[in-house]
Amino acid sequence: MIQRTPYADAFTYVLMALGFLLLLGPFAVIVAGASQTVQQVNAVPFNFLPQNQLIVNMTAAWQRADLGTAMLNSFIMASIVTFGKVALSALTAFSIVFFRTPLKHFFFWIVFITLMLPLEVRVVPTYAVAADLFEPIRLLIAWVTGITVSIEWNLLNSYAGLTLPLVATATGTFLYRQFFMTLPDELAEAARMDGSGPIRFFFDVLLPLSRTNMLALTTIMFVFGWNQYLWPLLMITDPAYKTTMMSLVALLPAENGTPDWNVTLAGSLIIMLPPLLVVAVLQRWFVRGLVSSEK
Amino acid sequence: MDKRAVFRSWWLPTAFALPQLALIALFFYWPAVAVVRWAFTLEPPFGGSAEFVGLANFRDVFADPLYWNSVVVSLTFALAGTLSTIFIGLVLALAVDRQLPGSGAVRFLYILPYAIAGPAAGMAFRFILSPERGLMASVNSVFPDFWNPAKYGSHALILVIVVFAWKWAGYTFIFLLAGLQSVPKSLTEAAAMDGSGPIRRAIDIQIPMLAPTLFFLTVIMMTEGFVGADTYGIVARTTDGGPNHGTDVMVYRIVEEAFRGLNYSGASAQSIVLIGLIMIFTFIQFRFVERRVHYK
Numbered sequence: 001m002i003q004r005t006p007y008a009d010a011f012t013y014v015l016m017a018l019g020f021l022l023l024l025g026p027f028a029v030i031v032a033g034a035s036q037t038v039q040q041v042n043a044v045p046f047n048f049l050p051q052n053q054l055i056v057n058m059t060a061a062w063q064r065a066d067l068g069t070a071m072l073n074s075f076i077m078a079s080i081v082t083f084g085k086v087a088l089s090a091l092t093a094f095s096i097v098f099f100r101t102p103l104k105h106f107f108f109w110i111v112f113i114t115l116m117l118p119l120e121v122r123v124v125p126t127y128a129v130a131a132d133l134f135e136p137i138r139l140l141i142a143w144v145t146g147i148t149v150s151i152e153w154n155l156l157n158s159y160a161g162l163t164l165p166l167v168a169t170a171t172g173t174f175l176y177r178q179f180f181m182t183l184p185d186e187l188a189e190a191a192r193m194d195g196s197g198p199i200r201f202f203f204d205v206l207l208p209l210s211r212t213n214m215l216a217l218t219t220i221m222f223v224f225g226w227n228q229y230l231w232p233l234l235m236i237t238d239p240a241y242k243t244t245m246m247s248l249v250a251l252l253p254a255e256n257g258t259p260d261w262n263v264t265l266a267g268s269l270i271i272m273l274p275p276l277l278v279v280a281v282l283q284r285w286f287v288r289g290l291v292s293s294e295k
Numbered sequence: 296m297d298k299r300a301v302f303r304s305w306w307l308p309t310a311f312a313l314p315q316l317a318l319i320a321l322f323f324y325w326p327a328v329a330v331v332r333w334a335f336t337l338e339p340p341f342g343g344s345a346e347f348v349g350l351a352n353f354r355d356v357f358a359d360p361l362y363w364n365s366v367v368v369s370l371t372f373a374l375a376g377t378l379s380t381i382f383i384g385l386v387l388a389l390a391v392d393r394q395l396p397g398s399g400a401v402r403f404l405y406i407l408p409y410a411i412a413g414p415a416a417g418m419a420f421r422f423i424l425s426p427e428r429g430l431m432a433s434v435n436s437v438f439p440d441f442w443n444p445a446k447y448g449s450h451a452l453i454l455v456i457v458v459f460a461w462k463w464a465g466y467t468f469i470f471l472l473a474g475l476q477s478v479p480k481s482l483t484e485a486a487a488m489d490g491s492g493p494i495r496r497a498i499d500i501q502i503p504m505l506a507p508t509l510f511f512l513t514v515i516m517m518t519e520g521f522v523g524a525d526t527y528g529i530v531a532r533t534t535d536g537g538p539n540h541g542t543d544v545m546v547y548r549i550v551e552e553a554f555r556g557l558n559y560s561g562a563s564a565q566s567i568v569l570i571g572l573i574m575i576f577t578f579i580q581f582r583f584v585e586r587r588v589h590y591k
Contacts, residue, residue: 008493015390016401022383023408026416026461029423029430044432088315095308103305107312114323116573118522120546121566124553125329126322136325165322168315188301198302202311227412229528230550248418248532261422268415279410283403290466291473 034058034266041262053262060260061267065247066239073162074244075274077232078225080163085221086214089172094202096173097180098188108177115170119231126165127234130155157238166231172217175292179213180206216289219282223275244271330570333563352564361540362548362565369545372456373520379460381512384467385505389497391468392475402472409465413458413525417533420458444534448541451534455542458529463519467512474508475501514580522546522573545569 028048033041035054040047061067092111096104119126129135133153142148155161183206191201232243251267253259279286302308334352336345356362387405391398408416423429426443435441444451478501486496502509520526527546530536536543536551543551545565553562 005493009393009395012390012393012395012493013397015386016398019383019387019390019405020401023405023461023464026419026423027407030419033422033429042428044428044436046429046432088318091311092315095311099302099304099308101303101305101308103308107308107316110316110319114319116570116577117323117327118573119524120522120527120550121569121573122323122326122330123550124559124562125326125333128329129321129325133321136321164318168318168323173315185301192301198304198307201302223410227415227528228524229412229414229531230524234554245412245414245528248414252418259428261425261428265419265422268419271415272411275410275412276407279407280403283406287406287469290469 030265030269030272033262034269036262038258038260038262041265042259054266057262057266058270060263061251061270064263065250065267066242067244067247067267067270069240070242070244070247071270071274073241074226076159077162077228077243078222078274080159081166081225081228082218082221084163084167085169085172086217088167089169089217090176090207090210090214092173093176093180094198094206096177098198098201111168111170111173114168119165123230123234130161130165130235155235157236157241159241161235162232162241162243163225166225166228169221172221175213175217175289176210178292179210183209212285212288215282216285216292219278219286220289222278223286226275247271327570330563330566333559334567337560348560352560353567356561356564356568361543364540365543365545365548368452368541368543369521371452372459372526372542372544373517375456376459376463376520377513377516379456380463380467380516381471381509383460383464384471384512385502385509387464387468388471388475389501391472392501393493405468406465408462409469411462412528413462414528414532416462417455417458417529417531420454420461421533424454424457444538446538448537448539451538451541455529455533458533459520459526462525462529463516467516470508470512471505474505478504511580514576518573518576518580521576522569 029046031054032048032050033046034057035050035052036047036057037051037053040051040053092107096108096111131154133155134151138149138151155164187205188201191205196204227245228243229245232246236242236246248268248271251264253261253264333345335347335349337348337352338345387401391402391405424431424442424444426432426435426445431442435443440446442450444454482500482504483496486500491499522545526544527550530542530544530547534542536547546569549562549565549569552558552565556562
């Protein structure tokens with residue numbers, strides 16, 4: 001370092017320790033509470049030392065909230081959403097960056113405006129669309145031809161309903177777009193001179209180059225998909241399709257029942273684990289995805 | 296957009312973009328049109344087709360004191376959440392950026408809370424900051440009724456802000472650290488040569504150089520506080536908007552009115568107001584990005 005600054009260094013360590021307590025402390029409380037008995041977890045003052053009941057509590061939570069089904073569904077949902085986003089946004093970004101057509105501006109703005117329409121503000125009509133997917137198409141046919149057709153497709157209680165409305169992504173599209181724009185023009189020109197058409201250029205040149213981008217996008221989108229709360233809550237009434245975020249309610253101690261928060265904490269620990277692992281193991285990619293997608 | 300686009304075709308890009316555009320049309324634009332339609336019409340309670348009522352729905356919404364309550368709650372939530380996440384993130388980023396031994400490990404750890412879903416974190420915090428058990432029970436046993444989010448709306452609001460700050464501090468930290476790393480080393484070194492210590496350098500050089508990042512994060516966090524998916528989840532799973540509407544943020548109120556109150560017109564009118572707000576935030580954000588790109 002440029003300077004010897006013992007006091008400032010000590011102060012820096014104090015700050016880092018405070019940050020550690022603040023941000024990691026809650027995890028310590030969750031783990032400690034999840035490994036205690038009902039009496040221990042309700043003790044005042046709280047005992048921060050983990051005990052030996054973790055597996056017992058996790059098993060109890062697993063059964064109480066049927067976490068096997070929920071974890072599987074959340075995994076399926078997060079995977080489909082992630083795959084859909086990574087694939088479709090690459091296609092859209094390709095069409096926005098590499099073609100000489102006025103349509104590309106139109107595509108760009110269509111994607112851009114979705115940033116201003118978060119799910120929470122259009123939740124009821126989105127639900128209505130999912131309940132009756134072909135309504136717009138029916139209306140269009142009736143308007144154009146005057147014929148009333150009765151095709152219906154109901155997405156409620158299905159993986160399609162759980163995932164399709166979440167697949168469109170402005171963030172992902174802009175991440176690819178930005179990356180594509182950093183590539184030298186000569187790349188596409190060289191490919192064209194060598195006789196490759198746009199489709200071949202996309203699959204054989206662009207996609208292999210985008211590997212880093214895809215990995216970064218995959219990590220943030222998996223966490224996003226796993227952590228979805230509101231949409232599954234509306235879409236799913238059939239317990240066979242419920243996700244982990246919906247099981248949270250079932251994990252709460254019954255009102256006026258035994259305050260077995262140890263089981264609740266053990267259950268929420270299980271639910272927190274998959275995205276936590278993704279961020280911990282793939283942190284380099286996760287951070288890269290976050291920082292570059294928000295620019 | 297300035298890139299020399301090389302391929303000439305109109306149908307091929309359309310085909311490539313179509314899957315995502317179709318999803319956007321179905322699940323974003325079509326519903327958005329419905330929101331606008333509902334906001335200006337009213338469905339008669341005993342069936343029949345909706346009637347155009349002009350701005351009546353907006354008048355009803357604005358005449359409702361509970362609506363203004365949700366505006367105040369949302370504003371408090373977003374402001375307090377933004378300030379605390381940015382403050383924590385900034386202090387930690389400045390500390391980690393000094394690259395003392397061990398800072399690599401804490402840098403890794405600080406990001407972890409961001410992986411946790413808001414609702415899951417909210418439920419854990421219901422225990423951690425519960426009045427009867429967890430950490431605050433000891434305080435309550437000395438000063439009875441010092442802390443009770445189940446009883447006092449203001450305490451509940453503090454609770455949801457704490458959950459929000461806990462989750463998002465790691466996020467602001469990432470951006471501020473990235474910002475600090477792009478501050479030219481020659482600047483801080485020159486200041487050190489002139490005899491200024493780390494704290495003086497932080498205040499006079501590093502924080503001013505971070506101004507664009509700080510501004511950008513303010514906009515992002517305000518948007519997140521007002522309409523973030525996590526905001527809804529945190530409130531729903533931590534306090535259910537209560538007690539006595541103390542944590543009834545605007546998004547929570549919209550979803551509640553629509554699905555519990557079945558008041559689609561009122562909910563849609565509130566949605567329109569919120570969409571207007573997001574448009575303002577997005578506009579500010581992109582104006583700023585333009586400028587930063589320009590000065591680079």
